[in-house]
Amino acid sequence: MNVELIFKIAAIGIVVAVIYRLLVQSGRDEQALMVTIAGLVVVMVMVVKQISELFTIIKSLFEL
Numbered sequence: 001m002n003v004e005l006i007f008k009i010a011a012i013g014i015v016v017a018v019i020y021r022l023l024v025q026s027g028r029d030e031q032a033l034m035v036t037i038a039g040l041v042v043v044m045v046m047v048v049k050q051i052s053e054l055f056t057i058i059k060s061l062f063e064l
Helices: 003-025 029-062
Strands: none
Touching: 003 029
């Protein structure tokens, strides 16, 4: 796993947290929830991509 991936996930988390806080303070709770869900989806796509690459490497390692 790359250290860059961890930094990207952390950066997305910080940005989402700041935007969430700003939206909640301005009374836009629905938009804040949508930003949180969008951030979660982006991170999950990144993680699934890495897991897919891991399975590909394992398959080639064991010649399956």
